[in-house]
Amino acid sequence: MTSANETQPLPAVVRLIATDLDGTLLRDDKSVSDRTIAALAAAENAGIEVFFVTGRPARWMGVVSDHVHGHGLAICANGAAVVDLHAGGRLIEARPLERATALRVVRALRDAAPGTTFAVELSTGIHYEPDYPPFHLDPGATVATAEKLLSDDGPDSTAPVLKLLAQHPELAPDGFLALARAAAGHIASFTRSSPTALLEVSGKGVSKASTLALCCAERGISSDQVVAFGDMPNDVEMLTWAGRSYAMGNAHPEVVAAASGRTVANNEDGVAVVIEEILAALQA
Known part of the structure; x- marks a missing residue:
């Protein structure tokens, strides 16, 4: 270099x-x-x-x-x-990340890394689970389980899901990324930009x-x-x-x-x- x-x-x-x-x-x-x-x-x-x-x-x-x-x-x-x-x-x-695929990712990470919490970034704003670190810049967020947020009667259910965020309170950032890719990398794209164990999940190939x-x-x-x-x-x-x-x-x-x-x-x-x-x- x-x-x-x-x-x-x-x-x-x-x-x-x-x-x-x-x-x-x-x-x-x-x-x-x-x-x-x-x-x-x-x-x-x-x-x-x-x-x-x-x-x-x-x-x-x-x-x-x-x-x-x-x-x-x-x-x-x-x-x-x-x-x-x-x-x-x-x-x-x-x-977008298809909602059905996002739900599959949620299930896979709950199994592979218990304690993972999720947020759902829509084109209209972000919503997150009760234990997910709150976004103080987004005070209007709905707080509910990822399954509820991604359901047909969740907030802004017709809005595209731009990405799913997955956070773990204990795992090392790069280790969490490797684990997530092994668990669900065949159905979605995983990356990270935070110094913490916060993953960003997009549609496959995005x-x-x-x-x-x-x-x-x-x-x-x-x-x-x-x-x-x-x-x-x-x-x-x-x-x-x-x-x-x-x-x-x-x-x-x-x-x-x-x-x-x-x-x-x-x-x-x-x-x-x-x-x-x-x-x-x-x-x-």
């Missing part, structure tokens, strides 16, 4: 920058630095599209909504939703990478024209897919192994550092 301040080849043509948010573009205090804001704007002015690709739901995109240029689209919920940030997070496309690939195909952009940034396991597929990818200085070891390069940490504006290098190369 190389770092962003070492000589390394950039794609001959960069048409799109895809960046994760938490731990990547955002500093630890959830702010976007002035340097990063300027770099994003300069990239767009140079004709390079910028996609925010995150595990966050659309309603938590206020941290970057003021910094959206051009198309205004973002990929949320680990690829399960494409939203228009210019229209307040309006859902453009959903790649990931940041697969949805980004669809968005790029619509624009005639190939993977070798994409530069991607990330820090956690939910970024691995995207970093592997992109022609050039960077693990942040604070990245998980799996991310470091998957990326083709490294940059400095999120608190040191690692994304901006690379964007500035890309723009300097264009002007050379």
